[in-house]
Amino acid sequence: MKKIAIIGAGGFGREVKMLIEQINKVDPQFEIVGFYDDKFFDAEINGLPYLGKVDDINRVRENLSIAISIADPHTKKSIVQLIKNNHIDFPNLIHPNVFIGTDEVVLGKGNIICAGVVITVNIKIEDFVILNLSCTVGHDTTVGSYSSFMPGVNISGEVVLQEGVYVGTGAKIINLLEIGQYTIIGAGAVVAKSLPSHCTAVGIPAKPIKFHN
Numbered sequence: 001m002k003k004i005a006i007i008g009a010g011g012f013g014r015e016v017k018m019l020i021e022q023i024n025k026v027d028p029q030f031e032i033v034g035f036y037d038d039k040f041f042d043a044e045i046n047g048l049p050y051l052g053k054v055d056d057i058n059r060v061r062e063n064l065s066i067a068i069s070i071a072d073p074h075t076k077k078s079i080v081q082l083i084k085n086n087h088i089d090f091p092n093l094i095h096p097n098v099f100i101g102t103d104e105v106v107l108g109k110g111n112i113i114c115a116g117v118v119i120t121v122n123i124k125i126e127d128f129v130i131l132n133l134s135c136t137v138g139h140d141t142t143v144g145s146y147s148s149f150m151p152g153v154n155i156s157g158e159v160v161l162q163e164g165v166y167v168g169t170g171a172k173i174i175n176l177l178e179i180g181q182y183t184i185i186g187a188g189a190v191v192a193k194s195l196p197s198h199c200t201a202v203g204i205p206a207k208p209i210k211f212h213n
C-alpha cells in the first residue's frame with residue numbers, strides 16, 4: 001500500500017478521500033494518511049488527521065503520494081511549483097466506474113477523475129486536471145494542465161483547452177473550438193465559439209464578461 005495525503009480539506013478534498021476509498025475497494029492501493037491545508041486547521045477531518053500546511057510537505061522524508069484536491073487552476077499550479085521533494089509523487093486517481101477508451105488516450109500525472117466520467121478516444125489530458133462527477137470528454141480533445149471541470153461538463157470532439165481552464169458545472173463546449181489559457185467558463189454556459197485567454201465567459205451562447213490575469 002502506498003501512503004497518500006490529500007491537499008485541500010474542503011468539500012472536494014473530502015470527496016477525493018471517498019474516491020480513494022472507492023479505488024481501494026476494487027484494488028487496494030493506498031493508505032490515506034491525512035490532509036494538508038493552508039487555511040483549515042481542525043485536528044481531524046472525516047476521521048483523518050490534519051497534517052499541516054502545504055509547505056510542510058517539503059519536510060516529508062518518506063515516500064508519499066499527493067492528491068491536489070483544489071479546483072482553482074492558479075492555486076493548483078502554485079502548489080505544484082512549491083513542492084520540491086523527491087519523496088513525493090502525484091498519481092492519477094481514477095474512480096473505478098470511469099470509462100476510458102483504449103485508443104490513444106494519454107494521461108499525464110496528478111489527474112483526479114471522478115465517478116461517472118467518460119473519456120472516449122484520441123484524447124490527451126496533461127497534468128493536474130480535475131474531471132469532477134459525470135463529465136464527458138469527446139474524441140480528439142486536448143486538456144491542458146491545471147484545468148478543472150466541475151460536475152456534469154460536456155466537451156465535444158476536437159476541442160483544445162489550453163492550460164488552466166476552469167469550466168463551471170453543467171457547461172457544454174461544442175466541437176472544434178479552442179479555449180485560451182486560464183479562462184473561466186460559467187456554470188451552465190454553452191460555448192459555441194472559441195474563447196480567448198484570461199477571460200470569464202458566461203451564458204448561452206457564452207460571451208466574455210470580463211478579462212483578468
Ligand SMILES: CC(C)(COP(=O)(O)OP(=O)(O)OC[C@H]1O[C@@H](n2cnc3c(N)ncnc32)[C@H](O)[C@@H]1OP(=O)(O)O)[C@@H](O)C(=O)NCCC(=O)NCCS
Binds near residue numbers: 150185187188200202
Ligand atoms: C462565472 C463565474 C465564475 C463568475 O463569477 P464572478 O467572477 O464572481 O462573477 P459575478 O458573480 O460577479 O457575476 C458577474 C455577472 O455575471 C452573471 N453570472 C455569473 N455567473 C453566471 C453564469 N454561470 N451564467 C450566467 N450569468 C452568470 C452574474 O449574474 C453577474 O451579472 P450582473 O453583472 O448582470 O449582475 C461564476 O458565477 C460561476 O458560474 N462559477 C462556477 C461555479 C461552479 O460551477 N461551481 C461548482 C462547484 S462543485
